[in-house]
Amino acid sequence: MPLNSTIEAVTDRIVERSREHRGRYLDRIARAAESGPARAHLSCGNQAHAYAAMGQDKDALVAERAPNLGIVTAYNDMLSAHQPFQTFPDLIKEAARKVGATAQVAGGVPAMCDGVTQGNPGMELSLFSRDVIALATGVALCHNTFDAAVFLGVCDKIVPGLVIAAATFGHIPAVFLPAGPMPSGITNDEKARVRQQFATGEIGRDKLMEAEMASYHGPGTCTFYGTANTNQMLMEFMGLHLPGASFVNPNTPLREALTVAGAQQALAITALGNDYRPAGQVLDEKAFVNGIVGLMATGGSTNLVLHMPAMARAAGVLLDVEDFDQISGAVPMMAKVYPNGLADVNHFHAAGGLGYMIGELLDAGLLHPDTRTVAGDGLKRYAQEPKLRDGVLTWEDGAGESLNDKILRPASDPFQTTGGLKELKGNLGRGVMKVSAVKPSHHVVEAPALVFEDQADVKKAFKDGKLNQDTVVVVRFQGPKANGMPELHSLTPMLAVLQDRGLKVALVTDGRMSGASGKVPAAIHVSPEAAADGPLARLRDGDLVRVDAAAGRLEVLGVELDAREPVVPDLSANEFGLGREMFASFRASVGASTEGAAVVV
Numbered sequence: 001m002p003l004n005s006t007i008e009a010v011t012d013r014i015v016e017r018s019r020e021h022r023g024r025y026l027d028r029i030a031r032a033a034e035s036g037p038a039r040a041h042l043s044c045g046n047q048a049h050a051y052a053a054m055g056q057d058k059d060a061l062v063a064e065r066a067p068n069l070g071i072v073t074a075y076n077d078m079l080s081a082h083q084p085f086q087t088f089p090d091l092i093k094e095a096a097r098k099v100g101a102t103a104q105v106a107g108g109v110p111a112m113c114d115g116v117t118q119g120n121p122g123m124e125l126s127l128f129s130r131d132v133i134a135l136a137t138g139v140a141l142c143h144n145t146f147d148a149a150v151f152l153g154v155c156d157k158i159v160p161g162l163v164i165a166a167a168t169f170g171h172i173p174a175v176f177l178p179a180g181p182m183p184s185g186i187t188n189d190e191k192a193r194v195r196q197q198f199a200t201g202e203i204g205r206d207k208l209m210e211a212e213m214a215s216y217h218g219p220g221t222c223t224f225y226g227t228a229n230t231n232q233m234l235m236e237f238m239g240l241h242l243p244g245a246s247f248v249n250p251n252t253p254l255r256e257a258l259t260v261a262g263a264q265q266a267l268a269i270t271a272l273g274n275d276y277r278p279a280g281q282v283l284d285e286k287a288f289v290n291g292i293v294g295l296m297a298t299g300g301s302t303n304l305v306l307h308m309p310a311m312a313r314a315a316g317v318l319l320d321v322e323d324f325d326q327i328s329g330a331v332p333m334m335a336k337v338y339p340n341g342l343a344d345v346n347h348f349h350a351a352g353g354l355g356y357m358i359g360e361l362l363d364a365g366l367l368h369p370d371t372r373t374v375a376g377d378g379l380k381r382y383a384q385e386p387k388l389r390d391g392v393l394t395w396e397d398g399a400g401e402s403l404n405d406k407i408l409r410p411a412s413d414p415f416q417t418t419g420g421l422k423e424l425k426g427n428l429g430r431g432v433m434k435v436s437a438v439k440p441s442h443h444v445v446e447a448p449a450l451v452f453e454d455q456a457d458v459k460k461a462f463k464d465g466k467l468n469q470d471t472v473v474v475v476r477f478q479g480p481k482a483n484g485m486p487e488l489h490s491l492t493p494m495l496a497v498l499q500d501r502g503l504k505v506a507l508v509t510d511g512r513m514s515g516a517s518g519k520v521p522a523a524i525h526v527s528p529e530a531a532a533d534g535p536l537a538r539l540r541d542g543d544l545v546r547v548d549a550a551a552g553r554l555e556v557l558g559v560e561l562d563a564r565e566p567v568v569p570d571l572s573a574n575e576f577g578l579g580r581e582m583f584a585s586f587r588a589s590v591g592a593s594t595e596g597a598a599v600v601v
Contacts, residue, residue: 170280296419479529
């Protein structure tokens with residue numbers, strides 16, 4: 001099947017847009033690679049410091065004949081998704097020894113949980129944690145003693161931060177090793193129902209706590225298809241995982257075998273061998289287009305529309321929101337996983353998962369088949385799935401058909417003919433909406449605005465009965481310059497209650513929503529943000545706002561915004577407490593959300 005004309009045209013536009021930046025980037029990593037293995041250029045004193053605690057691996061490190069693998073880990077035991085990484089370094093080191101190589105933990109990176117900070121001040125550090133993770137990884141790898149690196153991370157900001165750093169150190173190979181999702185708990189639909197009951201006062205906190213604990217109940221990624229699991233999909237579509245690695249549960253023999261194989265593959269693709277695959281060559285324009293295709297085909301998290309431009313920029317590739325919108329228009333949505341449906345990622349994986357989906361999209365001409373991956377040349381290998389046969393890891397052809405067409409469908413008979421995302425633009429700026437989770441009857445909302453500058457005020461207005469009308473709830477000064485661009489996911493249950501009452505309701509914000517948000521139409525990431533003199537700063541209560549996902553419009557009607565003075569709020573409350581004071585320089589220098597809201601790239 002020839003490549004789809006839209007995919008080809010968008011790729012060509014990205015290549016042309018990126019030509020100068022990508023060229024400089026490739027020159028830079030080529031010069032870094034020319035000097036050969038890094039350790040050869042370190043003094044004896046430098047090396048002695050690096051090897052002092054390595055025990056049985058000292059002789060191999062001093063000999064410099066075998067590759068040395070750097071391990072960058074986001075392990076902590078507060079995040080269920082990252083707790084399984086506790087045992088990975090020992091597995092990786094032993095895997096390296098078995099092939100005559102060495103491995104060292106190069107460093108750890110922070111990993112915060114948006115589920116813990118949701119609706120709280122700590123969420124204002126969440127997006128910036130991505131850039132901190134990139135910086136921390138840079139510190140880990142700057143010792144210049146590694147021939148390749150493996151990256152242990154799963155969740156929302158962690159994988160994008162690690163990718164930014166992997167691209168920056170693009171002259172060495174990079175393999176990402178996931179931990180997998182926790183087994184299924186109560187259904188996500190039941191969890192959402194209980195949250196709405198709590199929002200309306202029908203049940204108490206004890207019942208809410210019981211439901212939440214039954215949903216988030218063990219080691220592994222949360223099972224809904226939010227940002228964490230979207231990250232895992234992305235790493236597979238972009239060729240940074242081993243094929244089929246994303247959704248294997250933690251603490252299983254297959255997960256352990258994939259971890260060992262991933263470490264050994266990283267050692268096999270260094271410049272010391274005959275199959276050199278530096279990260280910077282894997283992370284090219286085609287890989288990022290394939291990642292966007294995967295995002296649309298699965299109905300993935302809108303947070304990746306924010307992260308992917310930052311990730312790509314680190315590799316010299318320039319993405320724009322229009323690229324996501326146009327690819328969404330060409331790619332069918334093949335999966336229904338919560339919040340787009342009732343299933344979770346375990347059900348999706350059992351139905352055929354990413355292997356089936358990649359095979360279908362390749363056959364439909366919707367993916368670039370000729371990308372470089374950590375597993376070899378070409379994406380076809382990723383249509384296979386890993387199996388343990390008599391204790392030996394092999395890859396076999398995946399499911400030839402969906403095993404549950406209520407969860408996963410072929411590209412020729414999708415749930416909908418277009419992907420899950422829409423760009424919205426107009427006199428209120430540019431934003432995006434995850435339309436895959438919103439019923440078509442709610443794709444267009446035209447109603448008076450109620451304008452807020454703090455999500456707590458929205459919650460109070462709901463409790464006071466002030467939102468019992470058709471309304472577009474505008475929450476402004478939530479962008480990266482204002483307060484770090486927190487997610488506003490905690491508003492979802494109450495807005496869903498209003499929608500269920502038959503009211504027309506939509507959200508417009510320069511902040512973010514969770515990757516699990518759905519149902520209520522939300523125009524998010526609106527840029528320019530209000531704190532950068534964006535149009536939202538001139539909006540007033542009662543202005544008639546139209547949120548139109550069908551036509552891709554976001555506008556206020558009958559108002560000349562330029563004739564109004566912008567609101568200048570007191571943002572001092574966002575400057576202190578829970579570490580926010582340490583991020584003042586980030587808020588001052590952060591880029592626009594359309595470019596990834598980044599500080600380090």
